[in-house]
Amino acid sequence: MTALLGIPATPHIPVLLNEVLDALSPLDGATVVDGTFGAGGYSRAILAAGAGRVVAIDRDPTAIDAGAALVAGSGGRLSLVSGTFSALDQLALEAGAAPVDAVVLDIGVSSMQLDRAERGFSFRADGPLDMRMSLAGPTAADVVNTLPVKDLARLFWVYGEERQSGRIARAIVARRAEKPFSRTAELAATIESVLGAKRFGEMHPATRAFQAIRIHVNGELDELTDALAAAERLLKPGGRLVVVTFHSLEDRIVKRFLADRSRERAGGSRHLPEAEVPPATFRLSGRQPVEAGAAELSANPRARSAKLRVGIRTDAPARAVDRAALGVPSLSGGRP
Structure with missing residues (x-):
């Protein structure tokens, strides 16, 4: 994929790109929210794979400015919105794209931010x-x-x-x-x-x-938690939530969210009856996370800790999020 819509391809290749596209397939005419636009790698690939419209979100003003050329060449298929992905349902609604067929989240700091010393993200x-x-x-x-x-x-x-x-x-x-x-x-x-x-x-x-x-x-972990809840509210039945994480704190939250939302029964015992469980809002696409293969790891060491998890939306109503149940860490109490 060397170019899309007449715009030269970005040198940045997002982690697990092929796996993300497989999880989203088929994309023909789909409406997708890319909650973490960054350098535009996922948005570009999603459009090239046949999506009808992509609403991309980023809170970094430099990413918004850098994505202007891609927006201009998209023929109206790409909208780039300044904001936090925790509000992705509201931002998509304001962009006239709700509900949607898929939400993609690439969590954490972008390569564009890490590679620019003036942003102060890197010790290198x-x-x-x-x-x-x-x-x-x-x-x-x-x-x-x-x-x-x-x-x-x-x-x-x-x-x-x-x-x-x-x-x-x-x-x-x-x-x-x-x-x-x-x-x-x-x-x-x-x-x-x-x-x-x-x-x-x-x-x-x-x-x-x-x-x-x-x-x-x-505020990244609270942002992630709120984004998962926003995606649940925004997705159509059958829509896909595709999340790539890069460290254990993020992955734990996503894993627990999808496990909780896909649970259909609560464990009982001889002494206690099974508790009533709300209708599942997602079903899992695979029990284990997808990780980068050897070829990608050799080309991009940043992929070594990446994990991809996928949930498919049911028609059950969205629910409130319990941060404690998802293991969102708090700075109050405990060690040290």
Whole structure:
């Protein structure tokens, strides 16, 4: 696929692209919401596969600007909307595209954001300590320079699953007392001073802490939870929810959401009758997540942690979301 609608193809190839298209097939004339437009890879491929209309959403103004050429060449088939995917049902309604045949979500930070040092998402290249997807609100620098040590440690433990959360938090607080953090390289160096430098073949020591700060700055797990509920409200019976995640916190929420929504019976026992279960709003497409194959892994190391899960909408009414039941982590209470 070298070009679509007269527009040169983007060099960015989204993770699990063929698998996502297989999960969406057939697309002839379908109306699809791409909740995470990014560099436009999924939207482009979905249009090329025959979708009648794609409503794409992104909260990053640079992604909206970069997608203007694709919109212009789409013949009216692509609408690009500024907003958060947690409100994808309302945004689709405002765009005149509700209900829809499919919703696609590629969760987490985009390659376009990671590869631009000035966005401050990556420890691999020095840049301002920002990490804001929407370019609005408190920055990552605000977080590391103001949170008390206990709150920082809790942040790294909960959102980064970082075992050395306390040590990292104490080192950050000691360093910022001398000079506030303003650059990604400064933060990465402080974390390395605690955990040691990266060894060949190992994950960078700052990976988990950077992930935790980014999730916190952008409210990513709450956004994901609300997006799943919004997709449930928006999809037609038979419509497909296709979600690609990149770390265990995200995947756990998606897995539990689909398991809960596809459950038809509650486990009982000899002593207790089975509890009544609301009608299933989704049925599962496969019990195990789809992961990248060897060829994709060799071409794109970022695919190594990707997991694809698919749910097919029933005609049962949408339900409210229970964050605790889905395991959405909280920064209050518990270790450390």
